[in-house]
Amino acid sequence: MAVFNLNINGKQQQVDVDPSTPMLWVLRDHLNLVGTKFGCGVAQCGACTILLDGMAVRSCITFVDSVGDKKITTIEGLSENGDHPLQQAWLEHDVPQCGYCQAGQIMNAAGLLIANPHPSDEDIETAMHGNLCRCGTYTRIKAAIKTASSS
Amino acid sequence: MTIVKTKLDRRSFIRSSVLAGGGMLLGFSWLASSCSTNTPKELSMPDEWFEINGFLKIGENGLVTIMSPNPEIGQNVKTSMPMIVAEELDVDWKNVIVEQAPLNTDIFTRQLAGGSQSIRQSWPALRMAGATAREMLRQAAAQKWNVPIEEVSTGAGVLVHRNSNKKIGYGEVASAAAGLPVPEEVELKEINDFSIIGTSRKNVDGFKIVTGQPLFGLDYKKEGMLIAMVAHPPAFGMKLKSFDATDAKAMPGIKDVFVVKTYNDDYELQWSDTTSFNELVAVVGNTTWEVMTAKLMLNVEWEPISDSNRMNVPSGLESTADHIKKMTEAGAKTGSEVRRDGDPEVAFKNAAKIVEQIYTAPFQAHNTMEPMNFFADVKEDEAVLAGPIQTPEFMEKTLAARLGLPLEKIDVQMTRMGGGFGRRLYGHFMVEAAVISQKVKAPVKLVYSREDDMTYGVYRPAYHALYRAALDADNNLIGFHVRMGGIPSSPLHANRFPAGAVDNYLAESWSIDTNISTGAFRAPGSNFNAVAEQSFLDEVAEAAGKDPIQFRLDLLKSAQENPVGERNDYDAARYAGVLEQVREKSGWESGASDKNRGVAAYFCHNSYVANVVDIEMKDGRPVIQKVYASTDCGIVVNPDAAVNMIEGSIVDGIGHAMYSGLTFNEGQPEQENFDSYRLIRHAESPKEIEVHFVKNEIDPTGLGEPPYPPVMGALANALYKATGERYYHQPFVKNTFEA
Ligand code: FES
Ligand code: FES
Secondary structure (H helix, E strand, O other), X not given: OEEEEEEEOOEEXXXXXXXXXXXXXXXXXXXXXXXXXXXOOOOOOOOOEEEEOOEEEEHHHOEHHHOOOOEEEOHHHOOOOOXXXXXXXXXXXXXXXXXXXXXXXXXXXXXXXXXXXXXXXXXXXXXXXXXXXXXXXXXXXXXXXXXHHOO | OEEEEOOOOOOOOOOOXXXXXXXXXXXXXXXXHHOOOOOOOXXXXXXXXXXXXXXXXXXXXXXXXXXXXXXXXXXXXXXXXXXXXXXXXXXXXXXXXXXXXXXXXXXXXXXXXXXXXXXXXXXXXXXXXXXXXXXXHHHHHHHHHOOOHHHEEEEOOEEEEOOOOEEEEHHHHHHHHXXXXXXXXXXXXXXHHOOOOOOOOOOOOHHHHHXXXXXXXXXXXXXXXXXXXXXXXXXXXXXXXXXXXXXXXXXXXXXXXXXXXXXXXXXXXXXXXXXXXXXXXXXXXXXXXXXXXXXXOOEEEEEEOOXXXXXXXXXXXXXXXXXXXXXXXXXXXXXXXXXXXXXXXXXXXXXXXXXXXXXXXXXXXXXXXXOOEEEEEEOOOOEEEEEXXXXXXXXXXXXXXXXXXXXXXXXXXXXXXXXXXXXXXXXXXXXXXXXXXXXXXXXXXXEOOHHHHHHOOOEEOEEEEEEEEEEOOOOOEEEEEEEEEEEOOOOOOOOOOOOOOOOEEEEEEEEOOOOXXXXXXXXXXXXXXXXXXXXXXXXXXXXXXXXXXXXXXXXXXXXXXXXXXXXOOOOHHHHHHHHHHHHHHOOOOOOOOOOEEEEEEEEEOXXXXXXXXXXXXXXXXXXXXXXXXXXXXXXXXXXXXXXXXHHHHHHHHHHHXXXXXXXXXXXXXXXXXXXXXXXXOHHHOOOEEEEEEOOOOOOOOOOOOOOOOHHHHHHHHHHHHHHOOOOOEOOHHHOXXXX
């Protein structure tokens, strides 16, 4: 066990966990931030995507001792009132079916838009490749990202 | 005017007394904050709720809470079912909040997510619940104003006295209405007067989903809750021999390691129970990561099961190569006859041309994005369970038997589910969670890793079909023969099209036993039949020199005008309707087309769907440019949500036909996570999907399954146009293009 000071959604948080604990479980089990989802544990589905200094990473393979003072953003902290352009676009397009993958999709899209504010269809497909949606909402996700990127 | 008997006997409609202030938030204290599921309302939460009946309650300020009775797996019933109640209640949708109803089979019928039946089977009850409440509110207003009820009308949550134009909000008479007797019969709205049904309403959980609030079983938390995981045998056909828990127990945060027996020896299994792995090793600890890590330290010995095990599971370690060999042999032999019309043998003997093909499909894992999990808090005299389950009603009974508690002492709460697809019909994980909680005497959340989930599946069976068609010299279809089977069950639906359209018809079935657990998977059976049959019909049309759509329409016409046999279970006119619509909308040209397009149509779970798929080849790989869908599911309750469901089914269908399959080696699944098990991804899904509905006033049927199977057939037929090859064996990607 070791103590880590983490910057999460703009707040300093302290956790006492094994250094090999993935951020996914630090968020979910220790900090009660369950918006970040567990889907595969091996960086294959994207359900656990968070931002690390604005870059989309898979929290299931991001170990707590590798974070340092980088800023972590989770779905809960993407916007204060749930009104990030992506969240709004997601609601406008009524994207979710079961909804389970969507936090990861939105966080990955957020990373994409930071790096590339006006992605082409192909940019979107490439960037979103690692995010599975078992319900098949891909067409709506793409439409929502385009709406958000033009707003 | 449609008058219906309320049919709601008193027992089935909770007679409500006026409820005390503070509202009645049912169960789910962790969800209490999130009871107002819709986006922010103009009205604030009321001080008091008045329960008019089990489906709805009204606040003194006019805010209405409607209960969504059925489990939500992404089919969007949590929005569409309350819409139906709201329609008949005649309220403004923006003043409605939705709550997941508790499991209560005295009030609600069929609280199950499966078979695409939620809307279809609840349609009358939901309408009646809304209409009954509206009638009681009118009665209350009539009494208050001392006027005949006939003079009181409603509109958007307001009662109006027609003659005097006096008005009063529902909230103001809710208290009085709640005390009135339930009327014997009520008037339903005319379909033309619908103002909510048939209009698109956003997912009531949408805001919570996009802001990451707790909704799913895996998000469930309770003070003092422990985490549990289970180890199951690595292969089907094996069981626990012995284990050494020393290393695992020594790991940080671990509370206990022990054997869990899911079902007792004398327990009589129901259809929703599984039998493959009855003894598991449970690891219980403080946090998920600690338990996951400790589980790796388990030293377990497994051994093959014997022939005489009590679950009647056959012994042996099965491999995919054996499965294929066995299915090939079975498919070559006569099966058991399920339907015969005319004299098929003679038809084939007299045929000018015979088309014959074999189709196969592999086992598939459901792979819901949210892995199996469940919360259980079992005490000596009561049990609370919460989590994702499609069959709460069945599982409550299983739990009562397993825990030795009376049914009414078991409280099953339904969370939103991160996908179902049939996997969560089989709730062994609930029993496991309950038994673990009972043993450790603490609230427990059982969590499956992705590997646990994929390797202890209740898989889609493996299927095999032989199709034969006899054409005469004029290219008329004079004989049709289908022989279908699977491991462990046959997907045959003998009375579906083209049965009824061919004079000489023979359908046979066979099956092969297995110890691999299998069960319903989105559109069971149909998910194979549609692709095999619809690719075959394409090939037969080609052999007959006919346009594939016209060929089908001609057959459907004959099924409509001169049906062969009496047990045909489809409506040929509605079937033809979706084909005609997709032909028109896709601009289908018979004969040569510069597009690589394929068509298919299928009927299952009471709805009709036809697709056209357009493919372009890029760098030797197929790119799906566009998919057209035409659907006849009767009245469309929530159009945009229905479109979403159809789009998703199309992506899902293409994905599974193209990429997905589970193979076995010596009983062991060879894929255990998404690096080896292929699911469709963003770039592989269609660039565009265009959805149309056949408009009619038929009571709504289902949409969770019907749009899933046919697109696979249309895909196979489009691939043929694009590559010149027919695709007989799934997943198609294995045939030519490696991914
Ligand atoms: S859970 Fe991290 S990528 Fe799947
Ligand atoms: S919405 Fe269900 S997995 Fe994406």
